[in-house]
Amino acid sequence: MGRDGLLDSSTIVIDLLLRKYKADQKWTRLVIEQLSEEDIVWSPSPECISIANLIAHISGAVHQWFETAYFGAPYIEDRSKEFERGLQMSKEEALELSKKAYDRIIEVLEIMKAKPEKLLEQPYLKFPPFNGALDNQATILEMLLHQFRHLPSHTGQIMYIAKMRKGQLQWS
Numbered sequence: 001m002g003r004d005g006l007l008d009s010s011t012i013v014i015d016l017l018l019r020k021y022k023a024d025q026k027w028t029r030l031v032i033e034q035l036s037e038e039d040i041v042w043s044p045s046p047e048c049i050s051i052a053n054l055i056a057h058i059s060g061a062v063h064q065w066f067e068t069a070y071f072g073a074p075y076i077e078d079r080s081k082e083f084e085r086g087l088q089m090s091k092e093e094a095l096e097l098s099k100k101a102y103d104r105i106i107e108v109l110e111i112m113k114a115k116p117e118k119l120l121e122q123p124y125l126k127f128p129p130f131n132g133a134l135d136n137q138a139t140i141l142e143m144l145l146h147q148f149r150h151l152p153s154h155t156g157q158i159m160y161i162a163k164m165r166k167g168q169l170q171w172s
Contacts (some may be wrong), residue, residue, distance in 0.1 A: 010116035013141075017148060018109050024143040024155045025102035025148045031162045031169060032094050039165045041087065051161050052089035055097050062101040062152065064150050065143050066108050069123035105147070112140065119144075 031146070032040070043050040049057075060082045067073040081087075089097075112119050119141040127136055134146055162169060 010119055010141075011113060014109050014113045014116070015047060017026070017144060018106060020148065020152070021102055021105050021109065024152055025099065025106070027171075028098050028102070028155055028158060029158055030093060030171060032091060034166060034169055035094075035162060037091050037092060040089055040091055042161075042165060043085070044161065047083075047084065048090065049083055050087065051158050052094060053083055053085045054158050054161075055089065055094045056087060058154055059097040059101045060153055062148065065147060066104055066139075069106055070111075070140070071104075071125070072135065075127065105135050105151075109139070109144070112144075121172075 030049070032055075033109050039051065040055075041050050041052045043053075057079075060079050061074075063073060063076065068075045073094070113155065120139050122137055122139055123141070124134075124136045130136055130138075134142060150165070159169070
């Protein structure tokens with residue numbers, strides 16, 4: 001397949017990712033809007049995390065893998081705060097952090113759509129060694145696909161916890 005075929009395939013993949021992240025952003029916002037301040041910080045048991053933790057984790061992942069690598073934000077290696085029991089976060093903060101995180105992913109995808117050759121860039125080479133599913137030689141495309149698997153699972157957890165708290169949720 002020639003270069004034009006690669007770029008055409010890239011556009012298809014990027015469009016699919018854009019639709020998915022925009023949908024996840026919408027569903028997360030709709031869920032959070034239906035919750036109280038108490039619901040945001042509630043966890044099903046002392047061993048479990050809350051919606052506040054999940055929002056902090058989504059925001060932290062986007063910061064670490066996209067804002068740092070692609071937009072030059074400072075690298076922060078203290079992601080454990082995202083999982084602290086009793087993490088406090090207002091409903092407004094949850095909405096803001098969630099919107100900002102998804103907006104940033106969408107922004108990266110829009111840049112990639114305009115310049116698909118950037119999908120093969122390796123901005124993680126300068127990072128400390130990874131100890132997860134990807135190594136430092138990962139491309140932007142690999143990270144987008146990795147996060148495509150990772151972040152929606154947390155969106156699902158947010159919805160599940162919200163349903164535990166509220167029962168039926170409104171989806172429009």
